[in-house]
Amino acid sequence: MYKYDSLDQSLVDERVAQYKDQLTRFLNKELTEEEFRPLRLQNGLYIQRHAPMLRVAVPYGLLSSTQLNKLADISDKYDRGYGHFSTRQNIQFNWPKLEDTPQILKELATVEMHAIQTSGNCIRNITTDQFSGVTPDEIIDPRYLAEIIRQWSTFHPEFALLPRKFKIAITGSSRDRAIVQAHDIGLEIFSDEDNEMAIKVWVGGGLGRTPILGSVIKENLSWKHILTYSEAILRVYNLYGRRDNMYKARIKILVKALGIEKFKELVEKEWASIKDGPNTIDNSEINRIKAFFSEPNYKNNKQNDLKKHVTNKYFSQWLSRCTHSHKKEGYRSVTLSLKSNKQAPGDATSDQMRAIASLSDQYSFGEIRVSHEQNLILADVLEDKLYELWEKAKVQKLTTPNIGLLTDIICCPGGDFCSLANAKSIPIANSIQDLFDDMDYLHDIGEINLNISGCMNACGHHHVGHIGILGVDKDGSEWYQLTLGGNQGNFASIGKVIGPSFSEEELPEVIKKIISTFIKHRHPDEIFIDCVSRIGLQPFKEAVYGKKEKKT
Amino acid sequence: MSSQLIINNSIVDDEWKLVMPPKADEEVKKQAGKVVMFKLTGESSLTNEQIENTILPKSGKVILPVGVFLHHQKDLKNRISKQEIGIWMETHEEIDSFINEINDINLLPLISVRVKKFADGRIFSIGNLLRLKYKYKNELRAIGDVLRDQLFFLKRSGFNSFHIREDRDAKDALLGLNDFTTPYQGAVDQKQPAWKIIKR
Numbered sequence: 175m176y177k178y179d180s181l182d183q184s185l186v187d188e189r190v191a192q193y194k195d196q197l198t199r200f201l202n203k204e205l206t207e208e209e210f211r212p213l214r215l216q217n218g219l220y221i222q223r224h225a226p227m228l229r230v231a232v233p234y235g236l237l238s239s240t241q242l243n244k245l246a247d248i249s250d251k252y253d254r255g256y257g258h259f260s261t262r263q264n265i266q267f268n269w270p271k272l273e274d275t276p277q278i279l280k281e282l283a284t285v286e287m288h289a290i291q292t293s294g295n296c297i298r299n300i301t302t303d304q305f306s307g308v309t310p311d312e313i314i315d316p317r318y319l320a321e322i323i324r325q326w327s328t329f330h331p332e333f334a335l336l337p338r339k340f341k342i343a344i345t346g347s348s349r350d351r352a353i354v355q356a357h358d359i360g361l362e363i364f365s366d367e368d369n370e371m372a373i374k375v376w377v378g379g380g381l382g383r384t385p386i387l388g389s390v391i392k393e394n395l396s397w398k399h400i401l402t403y404s405e406a407i408l409r410v411y412n413l414y415g416r417r418d419n420m421y422k423a424r425i426k427i428l429v430k431a432l433g434i435e436k437f438k439e440l441v442e443k444e445w446a447s448i449k450d451g452p453n454t455i456d457n458s459e460i461n462r463i464k465a466f467f468s469e470p471n472y473k474n475n476k477q478n479d480l481k482k483h484v485t486n487k488y489f490s491q492w493l494s495r496c497t498h499s500h501k502k503e504g505y506r507s508v509t510l511s512l513k514s515n516k517q518a519p520g521d522a523t524s525d526q527m528r529a530i531a532s533l534s535d536q537y538s539f540g541e542i543r544v545s546h547e548q549n550l551i552l553a554d555v556l557e558d559k560l561y562e563l564w565e566k567a568k569v570q571k572l573t574t575p576n577i578g579l580l581t582d583i584i585c586c587p588g589g590d591f592c593s594l595a596n597a598k599s600i601p602i603a604n605s606i607q608d609l610f611d612d613m614d615y616l617h618d619i620g621e622i623n624l625n626i627s628g629c630m631n632a633c634g635h636h637h638v639g640h641i642g643i644l645g646v647d648k649d650g651s652e653w654y655q656l657t658l659g660g661n662q663g664n665f666a667s668i669g670k671v672i673g674p675s676f677s678e679e680e681l682p683e684v685i686k687k688i689i690s691t692f693i694k695h696r697h698p699d700e701i702f703i704d705c706v707s708r709i710g711l712q713p714f715k716e717a718v719y720g721k722k723e724k725k726t
Numbered sequence: 727m728s729s730q731l732i733i734n735n736s737i738v739d740d741e742w743k744l745v746m747p748p749k750a751d752e753e754v755k756k757q758a759g760k761v762v763m764f765k766l767t768g769e770s771s772l773t774n775e776q777i778e779n780t781i782l783p784k785s786g787k788v789i790l791p792v793g794v795f796l797h798h799q800k801d802l803k804n805r806i807s808k809q810e811i812g813i814w815m816e817t818h819e820e821i822d823s824f825i826n827e828i829n830d831i832n833l834l835p836l837i838s839v840r841v842k843k844f845a846d847g848r849i850f851s852i853g854n855l856l857r858l859k860y861k862y863k864n865e866l867r868a869i870g871d872v873l874r875d876q877l878f879f880l881k882r883s884g885f886n887s888f889h890i891r892e893d894r895d896a897k898d899a900l901l902g903l904n905d906f907t908t909p910y911q912g913a914v915d916q917k918q919p920a921w922k923i924i925k926r
Binding site for chain 2: 212
């Protein structure tokens, strides 16, 4: 993974000093609340229901064991012994004290971590596929381009105060696991006809209040131009994006208002004057960064003793759901589920973090990845060691074999923590997990994504869940709206609302009815989303709301 | 009272007088959807009446609103050649809309850009465009809601002059110019990215 040199380190150290000074000026009333707000947000600090929330950046979801151990220590020392992994592959602390935040950042800086641009109206953490570099369906490893974009976007002077937040995702695989079409800029790397690395660029996607999938703005962009082209897109957005209404300020609204053709014309015009300029990447720079992501020292191991253990039903379920094929023979990637029904989706205790750091040292070259589905991944595990790993991880309740299944719920912190939320989301997730705790039944239901957001800001990605649940406020009480048919990946789609919303008490029963309707209609081995596409929403609506009486 | 103006790295006296147009009788707001560019939504521009009624000081260095400058350009020839006339623009004004009406922007010794609110980052793109696309070489000044924590970004976007908001200490703001020593990306002040200029 990428390692800091003295330049990276000094930027992060200087940020710690800058932030400490900003906070002091705020506490001394030299900065008003309104003036301090954008400054603290660009350093990941929210003022929440109970306490500030600090969001720490995990660039493209990649962590070392040293870093994870540090996060565990911080959660013990300054928080309540746990952290929450977010859908942007970052980690959030829910209970730090405002006056402790400079010290937390100082400690993070000792392990090459920070909270730079994890919130606010700027370019946010670049996200990518959690299986980058190891998945057999990968064409080009997206991590080194992600790192190049990370460096370029960090403290970018021109884009420090955009109309609204700006999210970039990048994938290098034929199967998109980074939902690039739901981002302000989505990048798909591929190999072009001349075997050169090229990029397909989407723009103007996003979830939130107005969910829109991105439009293709460039079919084939040479990797050399990725920064100057992004600069052109961002300049057009910075100048013309709306600033009078925060709900209409994302780039998707601008792209929609102008139309993709007009928007593209403006971008191309802007690009013409900066193309081949100083920020153009060259071979020496890409190779320098690429070297940080070279293959680890894999063993050649063609035999394995997995067969001995497959008779163990629990291990076998875990093997099928939580381990994933690997480009190197004899290896698999492992997802450690943070979705047991005993804790909030995406939460990990400090003990779990330390245990995972230790497992990564023993079995996976000391590296961990965070997925946008809010689980942790050990990317390079010898098949021979899987049973051993499973037994150890089980003790920490990290082996719930539900990856990709109904209870692997993507969920925002919701009304329990977030001051934006209309409704709670964690208790909803837990009640669904309790209802479907029979693993055999879960495996029979098969692949399905259930995503929950506590408000229309859509941090829980409800629009792209096969089943999406959105917390809404109705006359001061909490209600839940249901969408079906959303999807992520290459066939991304936005779910459709099935009808009037439900109370918290009604919700588990409603989910049960939806699942039973699917079971009733499915073809053998058909997965939920395919069945919804085939039969439409009507059967589900009828199951939930009852048949509409025909007019006589 | 000490000066609020920073040029390059020091606090200096301001030789310029900023000319403001009179308030409009009625705010002219353009409606969403009726204009090609979205950014104009809700943002008023000077009316002809305002432009005509703006009072120009007879002598001395003055910074005129762009619209007022264009209106009087021909009469001001003498003062322009004496380097007495600067212009200022709002962040929602388009450089393209007036640049062709000015013979040579490098005849102007000063261009100011007014940022009404700290959070309005359009000023950075405007600085970049004026310096790199339109090759403006003289003093580029940020005015309005200009505070310490924008200065580093403003400097990187081509501004070399900063009029700090009246209620803030310009000396304190000076510190903001040096928040970071070696940034990653190429911008206006340092055009090459870090990886091209130092061994990494």
